[in-house]
Amino acid sequence: MGSDNINNVLIYAEDKSFIQWVRSDFSTDNEKWEALKNGDETKAAIHEAIDLVTALSFDNEKMSQQRKSKLFDRIESSIDAPKVKTLPKRNTRRLLSLIATAAVALLLVTVFWPRNSxxxxxxxxxxxxxxxxxxxxxxxxxxxxxxxxxxxxxxxxxxxxxxxxxxxxxxxxxxxxxxxxxxxxxxxxxxxxxxxxxxxxxxxxxxxxxxxxxxxxxxxxxxxxxxxxxxxxxxxxxxxRTFKSDDWIDGIYHYDGVKLSDVIEELERQFDIKIITDQVDTDVLYSGFFNRKKLQEALESVFWTLKIKFEIEDDSKVVIHN
CATH class of the missing domain: 2.60.120.1440 (Jelly Rolls)
Known part of the structure; x- marks a missing residue:
């Protein structure tokens, strides 16, 4: 990609309306960016700018140390002083900044964009x-x-x-x-x-x-x-081992002296529901099991043994109380 295209990519990527458009997953109506995205002369730069904004939005806090090390090694091994033509003094700093930013962005896109390994x-x-x-x-x-x-x-x-x-x-x-x-x-x-x-x-x-x-x-x-x-x-x-660890694959979840809060979290995961626990002590210990086949039966298996009442208010909400 030539320096003019690099310049265009970074101009696009720095535009607030462009960033908002990309981060909204293109759901925000914007005729300008849609037109440039489909234009014969601009679509390549627009797609590179989309990659750049997406890569720089990546949540680095969730990176494992292993992946951080690989990224740092890759950046270190990829640094190579580019040969550039002599430019007017007022433009040199700008182009060097663009080249440096583009190089880092390219590395980030290569590592984190879904097309990577x-x-x-x-x-x-x-x-x-x-x-x-x-x-x-x-x-x-x-x-x-x-x-x-x-x-x-x-x-x-x-x-x-x-x-x-x-x-x-x-x-x-x-x-x-x-x-x-x-x-x-x-x-x-x-x-x-x-x-x-x-x-x-x-x-x-x-x-x-x-x-x-x-x-x-x-x-x-x-x-x-x-x-x-x-x-x-x-x-x-x-x-x-007190029970087979892979029983959950068949829908059976066993517990032996586990906090009720942990069991409730698993119920929420397996049935995609929200359980309201404001009126119950969730630190009490539970021993038993539930089956994920039917919500009603799973709730009965857990709460009836603890003498806790429950009400299914809709397909996604359950309220429990004493």
């Missing part, structure tokens, strides 16, 4: 997805969860980022790592379940052997079939 999979409430990784490993992602991996580099590094819950059936091969906000799990070939929501981090090994570590790797445990562990006060504590 990072594959992101997200499940909504009341949704479960089953899919295979490039090595044929199988993953079942529970509702309200997010998972990502580098498809291009997957053969060299079988590493994933998870926020939520997933069951993994991993094909044998080199090290397979699941990173979460609270800790990580490393295996070679096995099946296991990972639950990582808010500050709760739990892992259950079904077959094979897994190594589980907290976020700063100051505490680790090795699990064998039938064993589980949980993060308690930043320490991995091992225990025995």
């Amino acid at each position: 990072i594959t992101n999979i997200t499940t909504q409430f009341a949704e479960i997805q089953k899919f295979n990784l490039p090595d044929a490993s199988e993953i079942i992602l529970n509702a309200g969860s997010e998972l990502s991996y580098d498809k291009k580099n997957y053969k060299n590094e079988r590493s994933l980022e998870l926020d939520g819950e997933a069951f993994f059936n991993v094909e044998k091969g080199q090290k397979f790592t699941v990173n979460t906000p609270s800790g990580s799990v490393e295996v070679l070939g096995t099946s296991f379940n990972v639950y990582s929501r808010n500050e709760t981090f739990k892992v259950v090994c079904e077959t094979g052997k897994v190594l589980v570590s907290n976020k700063d790797f100051s505490s680790s445990v090795t699990l064998f079939p039938g064993e589980s562990c949980a993060l308690i006060n930043n320490k991995m504590v091992k225990g025995k």
Whole structure:
């Protein structure tokens, strides 16, 4: 792309009305930008500017340290002093600024724009997805969860980022790592379940052997079939599996001495509802299960045992009270 086009891209990307148009997912009526987007001489620059605005709007706070390191390495290795013609002094600073901004923007777009090698999979409430990784490993992602991996580099590094819950059936091969906000799990070939929501981090090994570590790797445990562990006060504590960790795949959710607030969050995820809890102590402990097949039966399974009454006001709202 020539310097004139670079200049146009950045002029577009700095325009407040253009930024608003892009961030509204083009739902804001704007004849000017629509016309330029479809114009033969301007559409290329407009699309580059759209990429730039989208990339610079990316939420860097949610980036994992692994992805930050890859980005910094890429920027460092991509810096190369460009050869430019001598320009009038008043324009030199402007063009250098444009080139620098465009270079960084191009790197950001390359790393974060959906056309890159990072594959992101997200499940909504009341949704479960089953899919295979490039090595044929199988993953079942529970509702309200997010998972990502580098498809291009997957053969060299079988590493994933998870926020939520997933069951993994991993094909044998080199090290397979699941990173979460609270800790990580490393295996070679096995099946296991990972639950990582808010500050709760739990892992259950079904077959094979897994190594589980907290976020700063100051505490680790090795699990064998039938064993589980949980993060308690930043320490991995091992225990025995009390029920099959993949029962949730068939719609059964088990609990053993869990705060009612955690059970309610799972009910909300599985049925895409809002439960109003103002009149109930949600710190009480619950032991039991529910099935996600029918909302009425699931609510009865949880609340009747605790002598809590509930009312389904519509398809998306439930009120509970004593």
